[in-house]
Amino acid sequence: MSTASNTDRLPDVAGDKAQAARLLDWVGMGNIALPLRIEDANGGAVTVPASADIGVNLVDPDARGIHMSRLYLHLQDALSSRTLDRAALETVLRDCIESQRGLADRVQLTLRYGQLLRRPALASAHSGWKTYPVEIDAVLGPAGLALTLSLSVEYSSTCPASAALSRQLNAARFAGDFNTDTAGYDAVRDWLESPRGLAATPHAQRSRADVRLVLADSVDAFPILAIVDALEHALGTPVQTAVKREDEQAFASLNAENLMFCEDAARRVAAALSTDPRIACFDAKVSHFESLHAHDAVARVSGP
Known part of the structure; x- marks a missing residue:
């Protein structure tokens, strides 16, 4: 007996009629492990480990379930063979919708990975690697493809008071x-x-800016390096990698030149994002993990 005939005989209860008929907004899987091919800082490409959430809406209220394994299989190798960009994501997402055979007209994919960037020291000739957490949210539906880029930048904040x-x-x-x-x-x-x-020193702390950016439709590649550079320049005191004494002294000088409350930091981030034509709108949160208080100082800002 052939494998195909064995498969034909296997029961498929997902095709049964739903007992409580209802449309569903999202059905799928979370935290799928997969390789992801991304652009590196030198314009080349590198494969990195990533995790993904993928799901579709269920537009047939009587259908008991979607074809979940088809989503998984479509996703496994689709993004490891070509560099991640708008076109690659749209192709994968259209294939995922078509795999559902009329059960869905909207698919959402979330990708998470660490972008490794080499950053130069402030004063010495050294450099080192730093990982920036990145999340990409791609939604394809009847209205087209929408892309959202989220990332985080760490910096030092010295209290003006x-x-x-x-x-x-x-x-x-x-x-x-x-x-x-x-x-x-x-x-x-x-x-x-x-x-x-030196009778006293001001308190400072490691801080983090988390930004969520809705990208303009004209953006094809993800401008991660450019956004990181813009945010670190605006904040003035990004955390460092390689540090010799001359670098530490330079960092101390930068902190003195960039005294900031969380409100100041939020405004700096907003100023950097609001003038970028690649960003349709943004939502940003800055968190100062206080060394004085047992709680954090937090500010949020959003805009077009």
Whole structure:
């Protein structure tokens, strides 16, 4: 007996009529492991491990279930053989809808992976790798294809209020150690370089900007590197990879030049995103994981 005839004899209860007829918004699978081919920073391509959620709407209220295994099989190798872009996603999603044989007219795919970027040190000749979490949400329906890109950037935030309070203490110590009759420049310079020259330091903390971007229809490739660069430039204090003493000193200087509350950080992020023609609209959240408080300071901003 052939394999085909054996398959024909297997029961398929998913084809039975639903007991409680109803349309379903989304039916599918979550956290599917798969390889994903993405563009690297040098314009080439690299394969990375990814996870995916994929599902369709069920437009036949009487149908008990969708053809779930067909979605899985269509997805397994489709995105490992060509670089991820709008055209590749649209092809895969159309195949997924067609595999359902009239049961669905809308499919949603979410991809998650880590984008590895090499970042230069601030002052030394070194560099190092940093992973940026990326999520791509692709929805194909009767209205066409919609793409949303989400990513996260970590940075350092030094509190402006704490900096002002620290400066006050430093000034008070200076006034206590010196008077108008004290010898000038050399004495002050030596004092500033001594432990006495630092009465207090402002608190700072690792922080994170999470952005969700609806991409314009004209965007074909995902502008991950460009968005990361824009956000890190706007924030001014991205966390570092390779760090020698000269890099650490440069980082300390950047923090002093970029004192910010979470409200300041949110406005900087919004300014960077709102002028980018590749972005139709955005939603951003900044979180400062406080070193002073036991809670986080959070701000959200959105716009076209």
